[in-house]
Amino acid sequence: TILYEVKDSAAWITLNRPEKLNSFNEAMHSELLKALEDAENDDGARAIVITGAGRAFSAGQDLAEVDQSTDYGELLRSRYNPIIQKMSGIGKPIIAAVNGTAAGAGFSLALAADFRLVSEKANFLNAFIHIGLVPDSGNTYYLPRMVGHAKALELMVLGEKLGAEEAGRLGLATKVIAEEDWNKQISSFVGRLASMPTKAIALIKEGLVQSWGASLAEVLEGEAHAQNLAGHSSDHQEGVTAFLEKRKPEFKGV
Numbered sequence: 415t416i417l418y419e420v421k422d423s424a425a426w427i428t429l430n431r432p433e434k435l436n437s438f439n440e441a442m443h444s445e446l447l448k449a450l451e452d453a454e455n456d457d458g459a460r461a462i463v464i465t466g467a468g469r470a471f472s473a474g475q476d477l478a479e480v481d482q483s484t485d486y487g488e489l490l491r492s493r494y495n496p497i498i499q500k501m502s503g504i505g506k507p508i509i510a511a512v513n514g515t516a517a518g519a520g521f522s523l524a525l526a527a528d529f530r531l532v533s534e535k536a537n538f539l540n541a542f543i544h545i546g547l548v549p550d551s552g553n554t555y556y557l558p559r560m561v562g563h564a565k566a567l568e569l570m571v572l573g574e575k576l577g578a579e580e581a582g583r584l585g586l587a588t589k590v591i592a593e594e595d596w597n598k599q600i601s602s603f604v605g606r607l608a609s610m611p612t613k614a615i616a617l618i619k620e621g622l623v624q625s626w627g628a629s630l631a632e633v634l635e636g637e638a639h640a641q642n643l644a645g646h647s648s649d650h651q652e653g654v655t656a657f658l659e660k661r662k663p664e665f666k667g668v
């Protein structure tokens with residue numbers, strides 16, 4: 415249900431149940447978590463891409479796999495939440511290459527990535543309300559932080575499709591990509607991130623999450639701590655040396 419490949423210094427994870435619009439069943443939950451762990455632990459992967467096979471990114475939970483006897487809370491705690499937590503904790507940039515519809519928990523998965531490269535044919539749909547459910551898998555955390563409370567509530571309650579262009583205007587999409595440019599633009603963006611100072615990116619991810627709910631004094635202390643760590647990285651040395659030598663830095667991610 416998941417394809418996994420490391421190439422060009424990045425881990426490429428493909429949700430692979432195209433006939434079911436890459437909706438999540440139990441195997442896909444556990445294989446996705448495993449793929450994320452593999453990518454986290456592989457020094458050869460300095461960026462992680464998540465995309466979907468076929469015409470969708472992901473339609474969220476496979477609704478044929480749940481029924482009235484399913485404990486939805488437990489399903490979330492045991493299967494979705496560990497994926498969302500893992501994505502936040504991985505010290506490498508995660509790029510959702512949103513090739514098509516991202517609905518329900520598929521939308522949440524895209525939100526939990528650090529960047530969203532969005533095909534012009536793609537759209538986002540908080541589908542939960544249409545089946546009498548509430549947004550889950552971090553949707554309620556990330557969406558208002560990205561688009562503001564009013565827009566988040568509108569998307570959650572009205573459940574209307576959000577097109578790629580509007581996602582771009584709202585800042586949800588890092589880039590909106592034309593179909594003919596898809597592969598080239600994704601590879602080039604991923605390549606760019608994989609050649610950046612990965613340790614600093616890890617510290618930025620961590621610091622941003624911690625800043626929510628922290629005081630100014632706590633944030634200032636967090637920055638000082640993180641800067642000291644970044645300041646002892648080889649990539650920082652290389653960055654300064656390259657600057658003084660007026661050349662492009664070659665970062666190694668250490």
Ligand code: LHQ
Binds near residue numbers: 437480489
């Ligand atoms: C599907 C699905 C699907 C199964 C398309 N499941 N088959 C957490 C905890 C506990 C419980 C519940 O959920 C959660 C988290 C969640 O994610 S809840 C939200 C679940 N997702 C949805 O409600 C979205 C349902 N899907 C749709 O609204 C549409 O399929 C979208 C808008 C995604 C795409 O529409 P179309 O492009 O018109 O495609 P389609 O509807 O014709 O779908 C194609 C096939 O995929 C079709 O099967 P078929 O055998 O007729 O070809 C669908 O039944 C199947 N499919 N989503 N989530």
